[in-house]
Amino acid sequence: MLSAEQNDRITRVGPDKPAGTLLRRYWQPAALVDELTGNRPIKAIKLLGEDLVIFKDDKGHYGLVGRSCPHRGTDLAYGRLEDGGLRCAFHGWLFDVNGKCLQTPAEPEDSNLCAKIQHKAYPVVERSGILFAYMGPGEAPEFPHFDCFVAPATHTFAFKGMIDCNWLQSLEVGIDPAHTSFLHRFFHDEDPKEGYGKLFRDTSIDSEMPMTKIMREFPRPRIEVEPTDYGMRVVTLREISEKNTHVRVTNLMFPNAFIIPMSREMTITQWHVPIDDKRHYWYAIFTSFGAPVNKDEMRRQRLELYELPDYIPRKNKRNDYGFDPHEQEHDTYTGMGADINVHDQWACESMGEIADRTQEHLGQSDKGITAYRRLLRMAIDEVEKGGTPLMVLDAQSAAKIMGPAAIDGIGPTDDWQGYWQKTDASKRKAASWANGR
Numbered sequence: 001m002l003s004a005e006q007n008d009r010i011t012r013v014g015p016d017k018p019a020g021t022l023l024r025r026y027w028q029p030a031a032l033v034d035e036l037t038g039n040r041p042i043k044a045i046k047l048l049g050e051d052l053v054i055f056k057d058d059k060g061h062y063g064l065v066g067r068s069c070p071h072r073g074t075d076l077a078y079g080r081l082e083d084g085g086l087r088c089a090f091h092g093w094l095f096d097v098n099g100k101c102l103q104t105p106a107e108p109e110d111s112n113l114c115a116k117i118q119h120k121a122y123p124v125v126e127r128s129g130i131l132f133a134y135m136g137p138g139e140a141p142e143f144p145h146f147d148c149f150v151a152p153a154t155h156t157f158a159f160k161g162m163i164d165c166n167w168l169q170s171l172e173v174g175i176d177p178a179h180t181s182f183l184h185r186f187f188h189d190e191d192p193k194e195g196y197g198k199l200f201r202d203t204s205i206d207s208e209m210p211m212t213k214i215m216r217e218f219p220r221p222r223i224e225v226e227p228t229d230y231g232m233r234v235v236t237l238r239e240i241s242e243k244n245t246h247v248r249v250t251n252l253m254f255p256n257a258f259i260i261p262m263s264r265e266m267t268i269t270q271w272h273v274p275i276d277d278k279r280h281y282w283y284a285i286f287t288s289f290g291a292p293v294n295k296d297e298m299r300r301q302r303l304e305l306y307e308l309p310d311y312i313p314r315k316n317k318r319n320d321y322g323f324d325p326h327e328q329e330h331d332t333y334t335g336m337g338a339d340i341n342v343h344d345q346w347a348c349e350s351m352g353e354i355a356d357r358t359q360e361h362l363g364q365s366d367k368g369i370t371a372y373r374r375l376l377r378m379a380i381d382e383v384e385k386g387g388t389p390l391m392v393l394d395a396q397s398a399a400k401i402m403g404p405a406a407i408d409g410i411g412p413t414d415d416w417q418g419y420w421q422k423t424d425a426s427k428r429k430a431a432s433w434a435n436g437r
């Protein structure tokens with residue numbers, strides 16, 4: 001249980017707020033590359049409570065600038081992309097990707113007003129289909145050499161979706177391995193072939209037991225949380241028999257992402273990025289250790305579930321997440337269909353816009369959450385003291401942060417550690433791009 005002040009401290013994201021200040025020390029997903037294609041690559045976005053415009057100039061450089069024009073405040077999202085920048089539609093002021101004012105065409109020829117104008121601008125880089133922005137002070141940190149960033153473009157796919165609540169609620173779901181046995185429970189097991197590649201429905205690598213059955217029948221996992229140089233590793237153990245244990249290895253990449261196995265070949269690296277205090281996007285990079293990904297097909301499948309341009313899930317609180325009491329009685333724990341993202345969305349959003357952590361009662365199965373909040377508070381304190389928080393990396397330290405292992409399978413009860421390490425090693429050996437990493 002937290003005090004209201006502590007809860008504010010770890011949830012609020014404005015530039016003057018402790019968590020907002022911390023999150024600004026890292027590259028944050030701002031948009032998908034897919035959102036800036038076509039004839040007019042400009043999009044209004046809100047990120048960490050700030051109204052911004054992201055665009056691609058006529059040379060292909062990405063920029064992220066304040067949404068209101070520094071002349072008299074009109075909306076630059078309606079601007080014109082021309083002459084090496086973004087031009088305001090009101091009086092034609094032109095800004096480059098660095099926020100430098102290039103022209104003030106209504107001013108007299110000899111005016112030097114333009115030279116005095118520096119518009120708010122943040123650097124943007126592309127990584128694996130996502131445009132990341134750095135909104136903090138000083139030099140931006142380096143990216144860790146995680147699989148999702150080093151895998152070739154042929155083996156990654158990026159997507160996003162909006163969630164109507166504070167970012168921390170969803171991040172905390174990602175490090176809560178106990179909920180799977182309940183929230184994502186299916187009362188019937190499908191043919192393992194049908195479940196192939198589906199999170200929590202795939203048959204485990206080394207067993208004929210369907211994953212849905214393991215989750216359903218072993219609801220009290222042992223959870224091991226280990227601190228790592230990138231945040232923490234969460235190992236979830238469901239002992240099936242004296243001989244066999246289901247092992248799931250997931251990771252928290254500090255401060256606001258996690259890395260989980262999706263299937264035998266695929267991992268998901270997922271950020272929860274505040275739009276403002278009360279809404280956020282999940283951004284995911286799917287990374288394949290097997291065959292190249294079929295991006296068009298992955299995108300097509302997901303667009304059946306999400307509505308453009310804002311990537312709003314079609315099942316949401318306005319339609320009760322598709323809740324069907326008959327289904328809840330006979331097929332699924334929630335009655336909200338088979339898509340586990342819908343279940344998670346409901347769980348996060350139904351806690352309220354910003355979960356009231358003064359009223360919660362954490363148990364032992366919440367130990368990932370407790371451990372993460374400790375890290376978060378320490379990093380916030382560190383920034384306030386003027387120090388460098390966890391995962392603000394220089395090139396040397398970034399190069400050392402590789403992997404991580406994200407595994408789901410069944411291993412020997414007496415050597416589950418050796419099991420996941422060996423499984424990770426052989427997965428890397430089999431993947432053309434990951435060999436030796």
Ligand code: FES
Nearest residue numbers: 069071072088091
């Ligand atoms: S308000 Fe933008 S140029 Fe005048």
Ligand SMILES: [Fe+2]
Nearest residue numbers: 173184340344
């Ligand atoms: Fe979940």
